[in-house]
Amino acid sequence: PRLVYVKRPAPDMEPRLAEMLARVQDEDSTSYKPFADAAELTRLLSDDLAILLTERFDAAGRQSTGQGRVPHSNLPVPVSALIGREAVLQDLGALLDSDDARLVTLAGPGGTGKTRLAIEIAAQRASRYPDGAFFVDLSAERDEAGAYAVIARAVISSGAGDSQPLEALEEALRDRRALLVLDNFEQVTTAATGVAGLLQHCPGLTVLVTSREALRVRDERVFPVPPLALPDAGSATLAVDDALESAAVQLFVERAVAMASDFSITEGNAADVAAICERLDGLPLAIELAAARVNLFAIDELRDQLATRLDVLRGGPRDLPVRQQTLRSAIGWSNDLLSDDERTVLRLIAAFAGARLADVDAVARRVPVLDGIDVVEGLGSLVDKSLVRSIRGLDGRPRFSMLQTIRDYATEQLDSAVELAAPVRQAHAEHYTERALQLQRALHERERCVALSAMEDELGNLRTAWDHWLQAGEVDRLHELLEPLWGFHEARGDYAAAIALGDELLDVLAQQPPTADRRRVEYALHLSVVRATVAARGFTPDAERRMRAALQQSENVGDERRRHTTLRSLATLHMIQREFADADDVARELLALAEDQQDPTMLSESHLVAGTVSIWREGWTEGLAHIDTAVESFSPSAPSALFRVGPHPEVVSRALAGLVRWKVGFPDQAAHESARALELAAELGHPYSTSYALFHAALLDMWRADWKAVAANGEDLLGVADAHDYAVWRALGIVLRGTAMVGSGDADAGLAEVERGFSLYHGLATPPVFWPSMLLVRAQASAMAGRLDDALE
Ligand SMILES: Nc1ncnc2c1ncn2[C@@H]1O[C@H](COP(=O)(O)OP(=O)(O)OP(=O)(O)O)[C@@H](O)[C@H]1O
Ligand SMILES: [Mg+2]
Numbered sequence: 121p122r123l124v125y126v127k128r129p130a131p132d133m134e135p136r137l138a139e140m141l142a143r144v145q146d147e148d149s150t151s152y153k154p155f156a157d158a159a160e161l162t163r164l165l166s167d168d169l170a171i172l173l174t175e176r177f178d179a180a181g182r183q184s185t186g187q188g189r190v191p192h193s194n195l196p197v198p199v200s201a202l203i204g205r206e207a208v209l210q211d212l213g214a215l216l217d218s219d220d221a222r223l224v225t226l227a228g229p230g231g232t233g234k235t236r237l238a239i240e241i242a243a244q245r246a247s248r249y250p251d252g253a254f255f256v257d258l259s260a261e262r263d264e265a266g267a268y269a270v271i272a273r274a275v276i277s278s279g280a281g282d283s284q285p286l287e288a289l290e291e292a293l294r295d296r297r298a299l300l301v302l303d304n305f306e307q308v309t310t311a312a313t314g315v316a317g318l319l320q321h322c323p324g325l326t327v328l329v330t331s332r333e334a335l336r337v338r339d340e341r342v343f344p345v346p347p348l349a350l351p352d353a354g355s356a357t358l359a360v361d362d363a364l365e366s367a368a369v370q371l372f373v374e375r376a377v378a379m380a381s382d383f384s385i386t387e388g389n390a391a392d393v394a395a396i397c398e399r400l401d402g403l404p405l406a407i408e409l410a411a412a413r414v415n416l417f418a419i420d421e422l423r424d425q426l427a428t429r430l431d432v433l434r435g436g437p438r439d440l441p442v443r444q445q446t447l448r449s450a451i452g453w454s455n456d457l458l459s460d461d462e463r464t465v466l467r468l469i470a471a472f473a474g475a476r477l478a479d480v481d482a483v484a485r486r487v488p489v490l491d492g493i494d495v496v497e498g499l500g501s502l503v504d505k506s507l508v509r510s511i512r513g514l515d516g517r518p519r520f521s522m523l524q525t526i527r528d529y530a531t532e533q534l535d536s537a538v539e540l541a542a543p544v545r546q547a548h549a550e551h552y553t554e555r556a557l558q559l560q561r562a563l564h565e566r567e568r569c570v571a572l573s574a575m576e577d578e579l580g581n582l583r584t585a586w587d588h589w590l591q592a593g594e595v596d597r598l599h600e601l602l603e604p605l606w607g608f609h610e611a612r613g614d615y616a617a618a619i620a621l622g623d624e625l626l627d628v629l630a631q632q633p634p635t636a637d638r639r640r641v642e643y644a645l646h647l648s649v650v651r652a653t654v655a656a657r658g659f660t661p662d663a664e665r666r667m668r669a670a671l672q673q674s675e676n677v678g679d680e681r682r683r684h685t686t687l688r689s690l691a692t693l694h695m696i697q698r699e700f701a702d703a704d705d706v707a708r709e710l711l712a713l714a715e716d717q718q719d720p721t722m723l724s725e726s727h728l729v730a731g732t733v734s735i736w737r738e739g740w741t742e743g744l745a746h747i748d749t750a751v752e753s754f755s756p757s758a759p760s761a762l763f764r765v766g767p768h769p770e771v772v773s774r775a776l777a778g779l780v781r782w783k784v785g786f787p788d789q790a791a792h793e794s795a796r797a798l799e800l801a802a803e804l805g806h807p808y809s810t811s812y813a814l815f816h817a818a819l820l821d822m823w824r825a826d827w828k829a830v831a832a833n834g835e836d837l838l839g840v841a842d843a844h845d846y847a848v849w850r851a852l853g854i855v856l857r858g859t860a861m862v863g864s865g866d867a868d869a870g871l872a873e874v875e876r877g878f879s880l881y882h883g884l885a886t887p888p889v890f891w892p893s894m895l896l897v898r899a900q901a902s903a904m905a906g907r908l909d910d911a912l913e
Pocket of ligand 2 (some may be wrong): 234235236303304330523
């Protein structure tokens, strides 16, 4: 919508303007607001902006609750202007225009400006990729699987569901015109084949890679990124204008002025500036590091400093290895100039995958050798010296980060300082384990979204900690850290990552002596992995075998909370097998256990199970009473059960209560409960719960014969299922779609769709919990279509 503000009264307004405004006012496409003075205009603007922003925010929220839309672009916005590169951008553009260039690698040594160039060209061409331009930073990844997972996270807004991320990506990008920018690919070269495969499956996809080395896969087009252009060499005097024709000199001057506002390039220093840039091979990063020192040295001193440091390396051909040496020396030089404390802080932060100031400080406090070092000041001056950058995290707060080349250097330095490396890494792992637990608690509170972004910001650090404990074989720590990581992946719908963590820990456990403790932890883990497997892949024979084994194990373990979890699974198993008397017994045991423990979450879940069992036996009133108690005893601030998978219990309770209230004759209350279930799932930002609520809302719509609503909820369900690759919900969504078509009079096509959903479901070895619902819907569809025999069957 367009909005025009007009000053009224406005005695001096030109007649032609008045006429135009009158015309605009007549058109319906523009809103029109009068204001009297500046104060009123300010107020109007800020109100309207607030409204616009909330609308935007709501729209974004709607998207992220999972209707499966691909977000448009997440390209970073550089803080400073691009210097030079006109010709390079043109050549690169021409290369990307040619049909066969779908995998282009920007290659060059560290600090040449590959990332900067990739961001620039991607931004310039973003409009050619209507389905999005995605920037993926691979610098924290160490293997193929990790690489595919981050790519999937960037493209498919919240996790890749359970199937392999690569397959999920193929699915998501198959018919899309999109650009993927994969930054720092040299970290994960083995992922090259996977990316090449992705390109084969997705004809509209273009991949732009930055890497210190070529990928060496078929159809790759390597584009070597040259350093910045240098001034014409040779003359002892250089006119300022001539010097400034060189991009390298421009960059130096710009960064030098940012550092010391009184710096300027003059006839007197132009030749020295040019000499510095030349000695630094026109490498942007090296130039930035040198320019950061202009308040320490006069320009001719700076030139001599660098000369001593770099001249040793001169003489060979100017190929890549030499440039690498140049950069290394520039970083080394910069490092040598640091004070002892600053150098220590640089080593310290090499242990972090980017960090907030508070976390760096907290880690430092845990390391006795760092006593007396002012981390805050150290970091501040490292930022001034361009060795560390200040960026913003996904949660909007400032963080520190390092360019990969500098981090590599600093990591070497840390490793060579033996008295520092081990305690720093240990402290880092300890601190981030605690931080993860703290964030996990926030996941259960109202600030869930913020906590999730914060966790995503820290994912690199959490995984560094995880690897540290893995290497040390610290089972307890791993177990502690597993919960929050599991919670994060679960919230993002990334069950595959959660299962992988569980399996890694099980591997470590297998190497420990078989104590009672180990058995207990193993048992809990087995259960969690089983539940995650069931939630995402269904009752595979493997999952069922693992569950039965776990149930047997539970006898020996004697951990009440976990016994509760196991019993819940057992109740489900009995219900599925129509062993209702047994299910009833288990429900009673669950209730007793929960009363005994005085645990509101357990109590709520036990009532939910008891209610479900009653409902299955058509004891509506009793069932409803249990479910209402479940909702009442549910306490949102209580930590939820360990490694929760599947829908949120309150969403389940509300959705079921809705259906039962309809059965017992309270349609209004039924609608209210169903709406509340949907609302709650959205508030939780939990796609699996949303799926659950949507499906049950559609069942209610079906009973109300509101076919439009069935279709709408079914389509929403399909959207969530696609976005998170929930195979079960996809099948159910298709069956709902078919039923809605039958209901609206399109019997043949509708029944065909129902059958399609069924065969999809058959192929899945899915949780049998959904069979009754599926059959119910199919029977209804068949009956409506007049196929009574089929319906009875
Ligand atoms: N043309 C340019 N204009 C302005 N600044 C630039 C330009 N090229 C590079 N830079 C700056 O130089 C530094 C190094 O560039 P960049 O990070 O793109 O290098 P890289 O080749 O990606 O390095 P790495 O291999 O370590 O990832 C960055 O701070 C970047 O912003
Ligand atoms: Mg880079």
